[in-house]
Amino acid sequence: MSHCLIQQTREKSREVFAVVKERIVTTQPCSVIEEVQQGGQLGELLSFCGPKSTQASVKENSSLHKDSNVSLEIPAHTVIAYGIIELEIKLNGHYELCLMSDTLGGFEVDGPVKKSLVGVSGARDDTPKKSFFQRELEKLRGHFQLLSVLPADTRSSLLQLLKTTMEDREAVSVLESVLDQMCTGKTADLGEVKEASQMQTVQAILNLLEHSDSSPTRSLLSDSSQTPSLLSDSSQTPTLLSDSSQTRSLSDSSQTRSLLSDSSQTPSLLNATHLIISAMDGMTDECLSVLGSCCSPPVLQALQILVQHVAAGSGETLSLSDAGLAVLTEEELYQRTESLFGHSEVTLKREEDTLRTEMKDQPGYLPIVMSITVKGLASLV
Template sequence: MFATATSNLVKEIDPEGCLIPVSRLNDSDKLVPLSLVIRRKRFWFWQRPKYLTSDFTLSDVLNGDKPIKPVVVETDFLKYAGTFGDKLSGKVDGGVGPANFSLEGKGSSKLQSSFGSLKKQEVDVQKLLLDSKDRVLNLEHSLVNQTLGKHSEAFAILKERIVTSQQCSVTEEVLEQGDCAGFFTNKIIKVSVNENENAQQDSSVSLEIPAQTVIAYSVIELEVKCGGQFELCLQPDTIGGFKVDSPKKAKDAVDGRLVKAVGCNPAGTTATPALQRELEKLQAHFQQLADLPAATRSTLLQLLITIMLDRVALAALESGLDQLCCGGTPDLCELQDSPTLKQTVQEVLDLVQQSHQNQSDGQSGGTHPRSPVLTATHVTVSAMAEMTEPALIHLGSCSPRFLLALQQLVHCLAGGGELSLQDPALSQLVEEGEGYQRAEQLFSCSGATLQREASTLRAETGPQAKLRPLVMCISVQGLASLCT
């Protein structure tokens, strides 16, 4: 609940900025000015990094006994209140080979948020530059030593935080409904200010948020040199890290350029070479999904469509696949209050592991360290997790035949060509009354456009689309691979 409330706040007030929502209430006390935060790079470059709190501040890991005392300026930030909602209803019937499935249900979600008056606390960066000049990190400190050895991690320090100024409460009500083949979730989440310390509870779960709770923050990354000297990365697009990890730093730079190449299309052009190259690199993963037995593909597609309509369940599935890729055991504790969703996510994880076992049984010479099906599923789910909420809703309402039509539009977007509306592969766009409008809305929510001219279709990315077209294309390709 807390993570959903803070995530929605950041999406509303800073959708393309540098604010990071706090996902765990327990982390609030650790997020003090100049506290050390670890930025962890994910498996795929389109995944947003994870930020992990630590028990230390910058002063704790410096050589010398003189601590750095930050100068913090507090100002009124904003008063936040809003009501957001979606209504979902529909029926998806489909078949993959000899297998058929049906997903039908109705539901709605409603979020009412009122954090009251929020405060912004900012570190005086110029004073920090003076105080940290010529200071050196203690490379023998346990946290520094452990982080130094991990190529995917870098240090950052907290420079800004958004805090509550009065006590609030988060309440949640969950209702799941639908037939035996699937369900939708009816969830109401309310965040309200408590007046006179009296909280009105009208749902099954209630969480009290005290005053001075950190709900979002931003960081400055550190570039650490071989001897422990460091520089503050003051520009937002500057990536920190350890200079001794030069291969990592070079890879980060390549990924940064790729983000710009995939997302920025010159005005008046439709081809996106970087987008096409990235999709071509992933074709082997999509083929792994297409090669699964028909019954497995049908079940996996049904489960993914169900999960993608709930952001918390989708995040839990992505985290579970992350853990499996690292050789660990998935922890689905965040779905403890939603047993049906937890079971659905667990079914996906079990199905992926079972597919790996089936592949291993048919091979001699041992097993692969990581299942190709696991990697392929991870690629698809990680892209879905980066899509916007409206785009997920549009994609989640697509039948298998419609997904195959979207796959052709994805090829058109990547290749910069045109498609004829007479093409049998696009018949679903024409036959369904709102088929074209649905595809158009999905592309629009993903930083791309569809242009209909007479009997042809043309697709292109927007000038500031960034990675949104890529993650949409990967999601469509992955799901469509389960429909072949």
Template sequence: MFAIATKNFVEEVDNRGLLIPVSSLNDTIALLTVVVKRKRFWFWQKPKYLPTDFHFNDILIGEMPINPDVSEADFIKYTGTFGDNIQGSVDAAFVKANVNLEGKDSSKLQSSFGSLKKDEVDVQKLLQDCKDRVLDMSHCLIQQAKEKHKRVFGIVKERILTTQPCSVIEEVQQGGQCGGSLSSCGPKSHKISLKENGSLSKDSNITMEIPTQTTIAYGLIELDVKQDGCFVLCLMSDTNGGFEVDGAAKQGLLSVSGTPVHTSEIGLIQQELVRLKDNFQLLSGLPASIRSSLLQQITELMQDPPAISSLQKVLEQKYLEPGLGDVRPTDSEQQKIQGILDLLVPSQAGQSTSILTALHLIISALDEMTQDCLEYLRICSNPTTLRTLEQLVQCVSENKEMPLSSAVLTEDVYINTKHLFSLSNVSLKKDGNVVRTEIKHPQGNLPLVLCIAIRSLASLAYCG
């Protein structure tokens, strides 16, 4: 609940992606706190940030502590409300039976953080203070981080704090009604009649009180660490830190699938879709009944972003990268997760990893999307619309246009699709008898993530 509220806050106030939402009230984030950044399975996934119990001074050699100059400033006053409403009904009449079903599901998350302030380190003075300083490479935190794959050190340079007691409120309402009648006449004119009307409702209202001086988001400076403990502060947002390996100069970052980070946006999308082709083929090669059930369950999962995150962690920690830690989904999340895993975990262990990697690909792409983006994608996740979306992905990756005659693009579908693509920094325009796509903001991986999600879902719908 707190993690969703801080994530929503960061998405609203920081479109450059420099702020990191605090995921747990148990995390103590002070200026110059050491945070471990863990790179993910796919290069386009946002990294995970693990705050430690250590201050920057704790891992430096020498007794002279660094005491940074800190500036304080008012940030913003923030109140956000996020939610959705789902309602539906079914009426069915048979020769000897009538059935009526109604359902309603609504949820609302309100974050009232109030007036916020920002603490920020004077970076120029910090540079001076760090001159000729060396990290203690024998420190247990550094030793453990070096042993793990894809770890980077960062120190907190700024943080957003509450200035007054505030709250996060979650309201959930679930309700349903069913009614029906059944009659039967036997050959001896015996008559049985059954009438039943019932209702089920479940409401919850949870309020979390947040104390003053609680950090809800923070920014980092990454460290580029040499083997001898010398380090450089990475001041540019596009400069990455890390540990020097075997004394050799650090090479350019590579994705798990081998794609260089520094590539033109369109070229990157095209290359990555080609590299992931085997995963798409694995999904489209599943039996039709499994593909249909999997598409349905994943579509339903899009209404529950925390469950998507939990499934992604389960796949990563249990099957793809064991030893990363343990994840504990809630009971409702566990039920959804297990239903999906039961469809895909085969009896032959030799096939398990590849199929689960393909599932991890879909879920990881969905986990990178905002809640609004997930909602529009859910609306579009039927086989006919996915076929059109897949054609549009080809337009994006090959910088081409699509004839309107080749797609089922009704006005409603076009509006929803336009919103979906816009939320991922891709513009969609009708121009005469064609549809054109254009990447609006080259920075970031949102267009690539959207293309991967659509291609994966289309593979389950067997669209191409």
């Protein structure tokens, strides 16, 4: 905390530290050209020709026309956009990832104790990281319970729609953006949904949420030019990862709020669905692809057992002879499961008929977003 960079940043209340989670990189050289045309009136006749990038002339009517072309060459392998996760730096030097879209990074200030953030510890301390992991999942229990008590046909339909969404990474991001708008009290703009298949899936999920949620709703409009609005109080909305395309103003971390830490909040179906989609959006492409092939009820139930075991951090082994894990004796399914956990910074080891999980050092947010997605989907089985 005594490093000069830390000290300089702390003096600027609107600056924060962040972790880059994704980048958009050019694969080949490209150029951007801006053409600007301007007109004006002059009282005398003249004409001249400047550099190639700028031309100006005055005709007999004393009207000046100026064309200016500005060209920018961008080489290959250049980062042109990126998404970040902000950090909240504690007074003791430890930090947490701000996984909630409404939670902004910054430095902890002296004063009353604030509610804890929903994040992942990014520095070593005396508290076991797995114990922290378990506490964060427990905060979300209400959302998973709400999903599990839905009518069977609703759960089945929602699970199938989410599985379809997982097959298209762009569809996941689009749906997350739409739900985030509605969760924050805004009307959803479906104009950003470009593909017909994406529109069909997004509309189906919105219709399902509208007709299934018990809280007051307003009718959805099927016309994408309209801006539908759907259910629930925005003050109780969880979200994990903000859309990298969004630009959020930064403020002191003492002004942020952690919604999930308040047990008095009542989850809604919209919030719970948004939670799952936000977690999906935070997963790697490889993780999302593998999980999409593991959405049968028996496999999801087995994955949920493994996730709970990882969160508990007991270090004990699990038996493949247990009814819930027996499906993983099939080699192909085990390989998929091992890949899913591996891409989420969790090691899955098999020794004869037993399984053991081990979280890698400094795993970041990947284990928790994978676990939230798995538990959310398993709640729909």
